[in-house]
Amino acid sequence: MWMRKAYVEVLVRYTREGQKIPILIIWEDGRKFSVDRVLDIRRAASLKAGGQGIRYRCRICSKETFLWFEEGKWFVEAL
Amino acid sequence: MGRVILHSDLNSFYASVECLYRPELKKKPVVVCGKQSTRHGIILAKNEIAKRFGVRTGEAIWEAQSKCPNLVLLPPNYSRYLRFSELAMSVYRNYTDKIESFGIDECWMDITESTRLFGNGESLAHKIKEKIKNELGITVSVGVSYNKIFAKLGSDLKKPDEVTVINRDNFKDTVWPLPVNELLYVGPATKRKLNRIGIFTIGDLANTHMAFLVKLLGKWGETIWAFANGYDATPVNKTDHDGIIKSIGNSLTAPRDLTCDEDVKMLIYVLSESVGKRLRKHNLKGKTVQISIKANDLSLIERQAGFDDYTYTSSLIAEKAFKIFTRNWDWSKNIRLLGVRAANLVTANEYVQLSLFSDGRKAKRELLDRSIDSIRSRFGHYSVQRALLLRKKRENGLNINPVEDHVIHPISFFKGHI
Numbered sequence A: 001m002w003m004r005k006a007y008v009e010v011l012v013r014y015t016r017e018g019q020k021i022p023i024l025i026i027w028e029d030g031r032k033f034s035v036d037r038v039l040d041i042r043r044a045a046s047l048k049a050g051g052q053g054i055r056y057r058c059r060i061c062s063k064e065t066f067l068w069f070e071e072g073k074w075f076v077e078a079l
Numbered sequence B: 001m002g003r004v005i006l007h008s009d010l011n012s013f014y015a016s017v018e019c020l021y022r023p024e025l026k027k028k029p030v031v032v033c034g035k036q037s038t039r040h041g042i043i044l045a046k047n048e049i050a051k052r053f054g055v056r057t058g059e060a061i062w063e064a065q066s067k068c069p070n071l072v073l074l075p076p077n078y079s080r081y082l083r084f085s086e087l088a089m090s091v092y093r094n095y096t097d098k099i100e101s102f103g104i105d106e107c108w109m110d111i112t113e114s115t116r117l118f119g120n121g122e123s124l125a126h127k128i129k130e131k132i133k134n135e136l137g138i139t140v141s142v143g144v145s146y147n148k149i150f151a152k153l154g155s156d157l158k159k160p161d162e163v164t165v166i167n168r169d170n171f172k173d174t175v176w177p178l179p180v181n182e183l184l185y186v187g188p189a190t191k192r193k194l195n196r197i198g199i200f201t202i203g204d205l206a207n208t209h210m211a212f213l214v215k216l217l218g219k220w221g222e223t224i225w226a227f228a229n230g231y232d233a234t235p236v237n238k239t240d241h242d243g244i245i246k247s248i249g250n251s252l253t254a255p256r257d258l259t260c261d262e263d264v265k266m267l268i269y270v271l272s273e274s275v276g277k278r279l280r281k282h283n284l285k286g287k288t289v290q291i292s293i294k295a296n297d298l299s300l301i302e303r304q305a306g307f308d309d310y311t312y313t314s315s316l317i318a319e320k321a322f323k324i325f326t327r328n329w330d331w332s333k334n335i336r337l338l339g340v341r342a343a344n345l346v347t348a349n350e351y352v353q354l355s356l357f358s359d360g361r362k363a364k365r366e367l368l369d370r371s372i373d374s375i376r377s378r379f380g381h382y383s384v385q386r387a388l389l390l391r392k393k394r395e396n397g398l399n400i401n402p403v404e405d406h407v408i409h410p411i412s413f414f415k416g417h418i
Helices: B013-021 B048-052 B061-067 B078-092 B112-118 B121-136 B148-157 B188-196 B202-206 B210-217 B219-229 B261-281 B314-328 B361-379
Strands: A004-007 A009-014 A020-026 A032-046 A051-060 A063-070 A073-078 B005-010 B030-033 B043-046 B072-074 B099-101 B106-110 B140-145 B163-165 B247-258 B284-295 B300-311 B335-347
Touching: A020 A051, A020 A063, A020 A073, A032 A063, A032 B121, A051 B013, B005 B078, B005 B121, B005 B148, B013 B030, B013 B043, B013 B078, B030 B048, B030 B061, B043 B061, B078 B099, B078 B106, B078 B121, B106 B148, B112 B121, B121 B140, B121 B163, B140 B148, B148 B163, B188 B210, B202 B219, B210 B219, B247 B261, B247 B284, B261 B284, B261 B314, B261 B335, B261 B361, B284 B314, B300 B314, B300 B335, B300 B361, B314 B335, B314 B361
Parallel strands: B030 B072, B140 B163
Antiparallel strands: A004 A073, A009 A020, A020 A032, A032 A051, A051 A063, A063 A073, B005 B106, B005 B140, B030 B043, B099 B106, B247 B335, B284 B300, B284 B335
């Protein structure tokens, strides 16, 4: 099953070491979701939506979801 | 202890990357091909499903479509392939620094010294294969062996997403039964010659007397005989740096045949700008300009001439190239392909003997080129253009950007050795 690649606006905190930590995701319709915690950061491909970049495993509203940073843009896998 | 060499091959590279970005196409036959309208209409890569229909790389689009009517045609996206190629390299670099790339999608790795850290060749090959699959979303096949030739054969033996080990104990069973043309550098002509004397498999070749092969094929006879026996000892060249650049050139098959001096002038300027830009990027200057011309009957000539002084100025290269052209072409045939190349290179900031007779415009021209480069890097290639290239812009399509729409050329196995 493939999914839609939904580009989203993201508010990002830069750490002193230059690492990017997403703190807020703004969905296409304007709804905002804050990222409770980033659980894992690694390079990975999105086979469902079609993409490749740095994948952030995030906990948002007590659910785990993936957020990708690919060539300067952020996206999520959406239905 | 012998060497441990891996050869990693990104499976159906262009097509795999395209399918990754278009998951809905994964179950369909997909090919990546050039534009038919600009006469680059051949198949550059196909996915596994298209392969099953008998679609082959290098054939014309209509041939492929006749075998597979539902074929999905996609245009190539070179900058994306370069990004993925570089990502794959960064995975390989986790395990060794001895990496030699062979085209955009293949490379050899010498992991002899890394085996103490990461385990034996086979387990490391599996690690690399899984890492590429997870991080890049495409598959590789890896050959593991004690020389480069068998490692490459191994990666071709089972694909996609497989590891093949060829060692001193099993090469007679795995490599020798293969048809002789599977061996690197046994092309169609050599294959014909070998078949004529009853050599059909790599094993046949290995068991033929070397002196006989030398008589038949010249020094290549010895080389491929050694390949077949696993005696190849060529080292894996580190290519993490560009290596020593001996010349910089670009060539282009024109979207339509060139029929007059004006056409040629235009394309020469396009190519020279690209050559100049690349010289400046690598901080090099050249003293020799070479041009290559392929006529529409595919006959090829190459001519060259020198400057008095080293240069990286696009317009000087173009003027010289055009002068060489007019001196050597009589328009008895129309032209299909043009190439411009700068050779005899030195580092640009080396001290050079100034000429008493130069008019002082040289430095100005160099500055001008540097400024154009920086404008283009900020606002795109077409933001600043020569007036010459704006003439007949629409109808002839000759004004292209060969630096970014660039083509990857095959490279030699022996580079650096001969």
